[in-house]
Amino acid sequence: MASKTRFGNFLMITTAAAALASCGGADNVASPGAGSVTIVQPAPTPTPSPTPAPTAAITAAQFAAVTPVNGISVTADEQLAIVNAGTNNNVNGTGSTINGVYPVSATSLATATDPSTINSFFTSTNYVGAFNGPSDTSFQGWTCNSTSAEFGGSGARCTAVPAVGTLASGAACPTGTTTPTGTTTGSANVATVGGFKVCDIPQTIATSLTLPRIPGIAYRFTGQTEVGTDVGTTGANSGVTLTIEPGVVIFANANESTNDLLLVNRGSRIQAVGTATAPIIFTSQQNLTANGVSDATQGQWGGIILLGRAPTGVCRQGTGPNNAAGSSTTCEQAIEGVTGRFYGGPNAADSSGQMSYVQIRYSGIAISDGNELQGLTLGGTGSGTVIDHVQSHNSADDGVEIFGGATNIKYFAVTGADDDGFDIDNGYRGFMQFIVAAQRVLGATADSFSTEIDSNNAEDLLPRTFSTFANFTFIQTALAPAAIRQRGGSDMRFINGVVKTPSSVACVNIIAGEQTSGGRTTVRPADSALQDFGPPSFNSVYFACNGR
Secondary structure: OOOOOOOOOOOOOOOOOOOOOOOOOOOOOOOOOOOOOOOOOOOOOOOOOOOOOOOOOOOHHHHEOOOOEOOEOOOHHHHHHHHHOOOOOEOOOOHHHEEOOEEOOOOOOOOOOOHHHOOOOOOOOOOOOOOOOOOOOOOOOOOOEOOOOOOOOOOOEOOOOOOOOOOOOOOOOOOOOEOOOOOOOOOOOOOEEOOEEEEEOOOEEOOOEEEOOOOOEEEEEOOEEEEOOOOOOOOOOOOOEEEEOOOOEEEEOOOOOOOOEEEEOOOOEEEEEOOOOOOEEEEEHHHHOOOOOOOOOOOOEOOEEEEOOOOOOOOOOOOOOOOOOOOOOOOOEEOOOOOOOEEOOOOOOOOOEEEEEEEEEOEOEEEEOOEEEOOEEEEOOOOOOEEEEEEEEOOOOOOEEEEOOOOOEEEEEEEOOOOOOEEEEOOOOOEEEEEEEEOOOOOOOOOOOOEEEOOOOOOOOOOOOEEEEEEEEEEOOOOOOEEEEEOOOOEEEEEEEEEEOOOOOEEEEEOOOOEEOOEEOOOOOOEHHHOEOOOOEEEEEEEEOOOO
C-alpha cells in the first residue's frame, strides 16, 4: 500500500509601518480607534510531527515460503510473480486494516472481481474478504463467539451451555430414540446431563429417523454412529435419512472410551437444517454443563463424516484408476478416521443431504499421523449435497477436510482449529464462497494452514484437484510456513480474499513435487490433456503478510 506523506502548512508574515488612511471608504474591515494602533502577533508555528517513513515494499522472501520436495522448488520470487500476474492484488497490505476477522472500513480493501462471471453458484460481490465492511451481519446469530473470532450479534459464546430449554412435565423421548435406564452420573446410561433430559440415538440408524426439538431434551450418540449402510459406488439410495430439526442439540457420550462420531454412508442422507436464530448444535457432553469447556477445549469427540458416490482421484488398491470425467465405476477410497468405510463413485451430482445453520463444537481426533477425524469430513460427496452456514469450532484437527467429490460450500466459518482450516485433496472439484478461517489465538500446531490444497502423491492422477475460493478471510496465527499452502499438482483460483499472517509467517507456500515434460506440477502452464488449469491464479486478494 502506498504511504502518503503529510506536509504542514507554514504561514509567512511580514509587517511594515504604514500611515492609517481615512476610514470613510467602503472597506469592510473595522479600523482601529483614533490615535491607536493594534498589532496582532502571529501564533507560534507548531513543530511539525515527524513524517513516518513509507512502508517498504514486501520482499519475495517475506511474502512466500519455499519448500523443496524431491529436490524441486518453486522460488519465492516465482511465487510472488504468480500473484502479481493477477489483477487488483495488494501484496503490501497491513494488519491495521483488519480488526479481528472484520475490515475496519466499509471501503473494500482491494478492487473486487465479480465471481458470478465464473459460475452461477457464486453471489456477485463488490468487496474482498468474507465481510462487506465492519457492520456485515451475515455471520451473526448462527455462529458462536470466541477469542478466535467475534462475530457479534445474538450468538452465544462457544463455551456457553447450548439453549436446550426447559422440559415440560411428562415430555418423552421421541419415536426411534430411547431413554437411558441408569441414573448414576459416572455410568454410560446417565439419564440427565446438565439438568437436561437425555434421549439416546441408535448406533445404527437403519430406518429414517427424525429428531424434533423438544425443550429440555438433548440427543446423545455413542461410539461410531452410522446412518444407513454402504451401497457401493453405484448402488441405489438406501432411503435412510436422519432429519434434525432447527434448534436441536446433539452431543457425544463422554462416559465411555470409544471415539464418538456420526457417519453417513454412501446412499444415505442427513437433513440437518437449522435457521439463523435456531442453529443445530453438535457438541461434546462437557459443553452441556456450566464451565465444562473453555477456549482451550478441543478434541472431545470425533466429528461428522459424510460419504458419497462422486468421483475421487485416489483409488484404493484393486479399484480404478479414474479419468478426467470421474466416470470410473470401480474407483473408491477408504475414508480417514474409521476402518472399512468407503467413498467415491461416478455420480458427480450425488447427494448426501444438507447441513445448513449448524455448529460443530470441540471435535477432531488425531488417531495417528495422516489418520484423523475432523470437525466435518466430506468423502466423495457430490454437487447435490448442500453445505452452507456451518461453523466448525475448536477442532483438534482440520475444520473441514474434503476428499474428492464436487460439493459446493457457502458461508463456512472455521474458528479455533488446531490444524488446517480448509483442507482439500484427492481430486475435489467444487466451489467455496464466504469462508472464514480464524485460527486458535492460543496457538495452533506448527504445520497448520488456513487452507491446504493437495492433489495426491502421484500428481497427475485424475480427476485433478481444482477449486475456486471467493470472498475468503484467512486470519493465520499458527507459526506455519504460510497461510495458504498449495501442493501436489493441484490447481486453484483465488478471488476476493483477505489474508493476514503474523511475523515470520509468509502468506503463500506453493510446492511442486514432480517435474514433467511440461514443467513442474502445480506451476506449469495449462494442459487440457492433463486436466491442468495452470499455475494458481490470484485476483483481488489483499495480503497483510509477515506481521506487517
